Amino acid sequence: MLTEIKKRILVIDDESAIRMLLSELLSEAGYLIDLAKDGVDAIKQLNINVHKYDLIILDVHMPGMSGIAFCREIMGRFPGLKGKFLFMIGSLTEDIASFFKENAYTYITKPFTMSGLLSYVNGTIDKKGRQIETEGITWDYANKRREERFHWSTYCTVFNEGIYNAMPLTAKTKDISQNGVKISYVGEPLTSKEMVVINVMSLKLNKDAIVIWSKTVNALNTLAGVRFIEPIQLPQAVIIEQSLR
Template sequence: MRCLIVDDNDMARLMLSQLVTQTGLLEVIGECRDALEAHQQITRHAPDLVFLDIEMPGMSGIELLRSLPKKPLIIFTTSNKDYALEAFELNVADYLLKPVTLPRLLMAIDKAREVLQRDNSEVNNIDEDYIFIRDNGALKKVKLEDILWIEAMGDYIKIYTPGKWHIVHTTLKAVEEKIRSPRLMRIHRSYIVALDKIDSIEDGVLNIMSTPIPVAESYRSQLMKKLKLL
């Protein structure tokens, strides 16, 4: 995994970088001394993992994480254990108290690798007719013909099928790349819909089973081309 180290303390960055190098498990692609620099580096280089100090001048690590539109895996590093609850509510991989020790760092890296491997396999395109999704530790089959629409919800997606829905930790972009089906189409930054399930379209909104779904202007022309218009 490619990682970025963010800490306003020069010595803390140096010590953590040396420990990370000792593990032989990660590639350090950069170091940042404040949140603004970190935001730029994360946006530009998309690291797999960020070691993020919480208490920094100007913008805290927690504020930085909340500001990122696409969030990498985060391991918080801090001298203050009082942030633990808030940190885990942000769904971070781990929370390291300074001074960081090598055994504890190895545990955190193992957690991050497990999360990354899980996220990369949350939606698996096994066949053109169905996918498997991870649900409470089990893999469950979802037939593509049953999908009504898929909605983006932050770092998750919600797959709607008749009578039920599924929450999966992935992105709409990943779904588009893994599910190749002519019946499914992106019609908004937050929605993919099943073309054959559309009941009506009016004033930039389509309806599926009485649920209104917005159609973005940038997708409207492409949608019209795919519909069978008389």
Template sequence: MKSILVAEDEGAIREFVVINLKRAGYTVYEAENGKKALELFDSLQGDVDIALLDIMMPEMDGLAACRELRQKSPNLGIIMLTARSQEMDRVSGLMIGADDYVTKPFSPSELVARVDALYRRVEMNGNKPKKAASEEIVSGDFVLNVRNRTLSHKGKMIELTHVEYQFMECFMTNPGKALGRTDILNKVWGEGYFGEEKIVDVNVRRLRMKIEEEPSAPKHIITVWGLGYKWQA
């Protein structure tokens, strides 16, 4: 069962979103603000695949809800709904754990495509690939366990979201290779992704904060000016 929690305070927009997600085969749970979304998530015992959170909501906004939901569940897929004027909020949402964002106004096809893309990653994480337990990608002191979809550095586990794991898989399977932002988008989100290339930069910033000793002077995820990034151990 594909399930999604929708938190949006504007009734007309919430109804529009719910109708289209139900048509796409999702079981939808509705909340009119962040506080209600958290209460509903807890009442469902976290049995939700994706949360779709509007940023501007009363009682508890989408950013605060995102932060708490991510603490409750590292495996939950999270998408932020934002206005075009909320670029800093979009960046903030990604930095605190959101996987993606959709900018208003949006078409039903765009919304469903973005939700479907994230759901596939969530499902892949829940139904781990059937590979040998020893299957790992080793790069220097970093070990990416393909079966468990985990990353460790010098034996210490580093908690990753779905998107962050796929970034690391993309980097560590292409050591030393300069990867363009479009290449990374296609590898992580798939062909035909509706989003902007800047989402790559934000996720790289977030990853650097987790894996680099000095995020402002990275030694592993290196910027290739005018193109994108490359990985070195």
């Protein structure tokens, strides 16, 4: 019998209570956890064996070396860690938001629920794993889904941990497949690698997903490609309607 290799996560936070809480939560979820009290401590651990970590969870606001300063330092030394960062932040400033967007980093805002954090963790690790399996291909607008897609125009809502938390984004689906959906909406582009929850009302579908790409079409409309964390079973209604076209 093959033994499943557990994923290993490095948690960096200057508050010991937070480190212990995350360690307990993530260990119960099946992950192996290492802890660091600050950026300097984390760099020492990464220097020993950088390749053993599947994800680095870190606080943005830490004394001495901030989470962003640590990230820049580490990316200069170990560029292979690209895509393995999950930032925790309480207050999102314009500069920090720009840093996340420019580098396509995933982040979760405080306070967050434990189930919400696990969703982000699973999604970020899953996304990085898909990149490795496809020989480094980054999913974007040019890398279309290869599985069969079905035209399905209906309204949906998109939730995230940011501005669309209390008031979800209303969008319209353009197509759907087992692995994802393309949506159209009025508003700013979503952030690549951002974790969201998408609810397609007519299909009674509520799934965790990750934003793969997002682009402005004109002054009003924006398109986005959203990939489900786990493949879905397409409802029969979608398949039947497609066959009648």
